[in-house]
Amino acid sequence: MSHFSGSMVAIITPFGEDGRFDEESYRQLIEFQIENGTDVIVPCGTTGESATLGFEEHDRVIKTCIDQVRGRIPVVAGTGANNTAEAIHLSQNAKANGADGLLLVCPYYNKPSQEGIFLHYRKIAAEVALPQVLYNVPGRTGINIAAETTCRLAEIDNIVAIKEASGSITQASEIIANAGDKIDVISGDDFLTFPLMACGAVGVISVTANIAPAQVKQMVVAAQEGNYARARELHLKLLELHQLMFIEANPVPVKTSASLMGKCRADVRLPLSPLQPGSLEKLQTVLKKYALI
Structure with a gap:
């Protein structure tokens, strides 16, 4: 069943000096990911600053990503919105x-009820014939998709993860225990x-795979191989880097x-703002420690 699995990157969207989408740097970032074994590219997620991309830009970024990947690995496009019709429109374009x-x-x-969340996703699934990955991030959305709602949605064929x-x-385990044969759980937090x-x-x-994909x-x-001693060792080794990526609002630290x-400009769009000097100093120290700069 696993449509999308492994190390998947929520890729950043670089901007040029003029504040516009920097297509050239973006294509190079995608090559860097593929060369380092990333399994899936996810354009226009939160990390890709989807919130401040215009409609046409959103489409262009996704299109550029697909064009650059050339079918080598899957591309899962971020097309969610808090307006169901808008999400369907973005999804159909993707x-x-x-x-x-x-x-x-x-x-x-807009804080829909669990029923509202269910109907939102059911409608998109019915309108757009593509595998769909739900995304639960209460810290940013203001609401949690209950495990029960996810298990209901798991019954829909093209809702795959x-x-x-x-x-x-606990919540993630509940989904796996009750609907693991119908829906995959993907971690949305590097440190977890x-x-x-x-x-x-x-x-x-x-998020971290943007800078440390390998x-x-x-x-x-x-x-994946069940080598938990090795996985634990690597998890603990990467912990400080993962935490650093959230020293300020994502994607400011990772960008x-x-x-x-030297991969792209650091520019983000308002209301995001450049990293504070104290955070920048800390960032440089830790990146040196990880031999990334």
């Missing part, structure tokens, strides 16, 4: 552009990938790291 699957964030801000970033190993995989999750949609992949492979590594 399908037309050749996406392999969709990552659909739980509707944020959930990216769990609730921080609850190891424990979640030990419980049966199939991989991670990672290292994240190694840890995931060790867990700044990529820029220190």
Whole structure:
């Protein structure tokens, strides 16, 4: 059943000096991922600053990603929105552009009930014939997709996985225990990938993989192979780097790291703002420690 598994990256969207989408740097970032064994590319997630991309840009970023990947690995496009019609529109465009699957964030801000969440996802699944990955990130959306709701949604054929970033190993385990044969659980928090995989999750949609793809992949492979001693060692080794990626709002730290590594500019769009000097200093210290700069 596992449509999408392994080390998957929520890729950053680089901007040029003019503030526009920097296509050239983006293509190079994708090559860097593929060369380092990343299994799936996820464009236009939270880490890809989907919240501040215009409609046309959103489409262009996804299209560029698909064009650069050229079918070498799957592309799961972030097309979620808190307006169901809008999510369907973005999803249909991604399908037309050749996406392999969709990552659909739980509707944020308008706080639907569990029934509303169920109906939202059921409607998108009915309208867009692509494998769909639900995305539960209560810290950003203001609501949690209950395990019970996920298990209900698991009955829908093209809902294949959930990216769990609730921080609850209990909740993720509940989904695996009750509907693990119908839906995959994917870690949405780098620092929880190891424990979640030990419980049966199939991989991670990672922020850290933007800058350390080979290292994240190694840890995931060790867990996939059931080599938990090795996976634990790598998990603990990467912990400080994972935590650093959230020293300020994601993707500011990871994008700044990529820029220190010479991969793109650090620019983010308002209301995100550049990393504070204290955070930057800390970032440089830790990146040096990991031999990334």
